Amino acid sequence: MAQHAFSWELYLKAPLVGIIRGLPAEVVSQILPIYQEAGLTTIEITMNTVGVETMIQQAIETTTNGLNIGAGTVCTLEDLDRALEAGAQFIVTPIVNKKVIKACVKRNVPIFPGAFTPTEIYKAWSLGASMVKVYPATSLGPDYIKDIKAPMNQLKLIPTGGISLHNMAAYFKAGADGVGIGSHLFDKTLIQQQNWSGLKEHFQHFVNEMMTGSPAR
Template sequence: MTLSRQGILAQILQERVVGIVRLKEQNQVAECLACLIEGGMRCLEITSNTPGYVEEIAKARARFPDILIGAGTITNAEKAHLAVEAGAQFLVTPNINEDVVKLAHEADIPVLMGALTPTEINLAVEWGADIVKLFPAGDIGIGYCKGIMGPFNDIPLMAVGGVSKENVVEWLQAGIAGVGIGSQLCRAVSNEEDKREHTEYVKGFMRLVKQSTQH
């Protein structure tokens, strides 16, 4: 899939959920991705603290050409460069970093930039972040996020950290542009039965996302 930065951004905002793949072993990544995609997820990030993340991004781009594959936990320009070289279609950070935005935009891909305070959010916006990732959202709560959406109503905000199957509907109906979800959905699968069960769990989560979008 060859998309412009704006095309990728539009797809992320349409899907409203990004799966965060953070695993302890490289050999767990491929099966995890397959499970998530079969469950209905279309936007996935592989984090830089997953062993072999650069190689796994490249492999995932080749194996799943119709799925958006990004790189997560991109804290600096060096990691951003490696991710872009591997073919990442978007970058996700836990922090604000102007160099990451510059590098991503030169490659014509969007950045989901981590920020929490109004000052950090404003800086991320000034530097050109395409989406501001409120992190860790679960620790500050939906009330804080609703408050932030007042003055920053012109920038897409994504909640990451503490989002679960139990509260995703509440998050999305609060007006947030999207959510990122990690360990609850993105985990290692040990065998075929485990894979089938977890795929069904992911499908259930994605049904909730779609229901939230329809109402």
């Protein structure tokens, strides 16, 4: 499938990566326009979601401008090939896989590899990561981002895991270059009830919090 390029301009308008995992295709197709209308711009669909390739293809076909569509939980080169074949515009991994990072750098596809320790984070960055996903962020807290950036302020970090509406601003204040949010963003109850207006309002709360919470906004 033809590759549409990732837009950093779009990402920077709302530096939040929404993580879709395990939702059926018909629900994802309902959510995407709402996500976009709310002012969010970047979304990843994880490779362990059933029918992920079709979802990525359809998402890109139906939202050609206004959304960055990526693939998450990419652990192997096989996963990467499947994701890029489907048209994924950026790649997110839960781990540091040198081959996957290098393959993305070579193809000029942004990659956000998951890393935990300072050594892992620096290694991922030095291999060419566009941003490093600090994961799981929940057990480290915002101060960890501040501590990592103190000696290595060139790093671009996107903490993921356990980030919610209530602690998101603290991560931006600590120097995060974005956040990755899954279940706190894609509210299960609202989705089950098909309460799309409620979901849009829920998304907008995150956008509003981002605008006030991030020093760069």
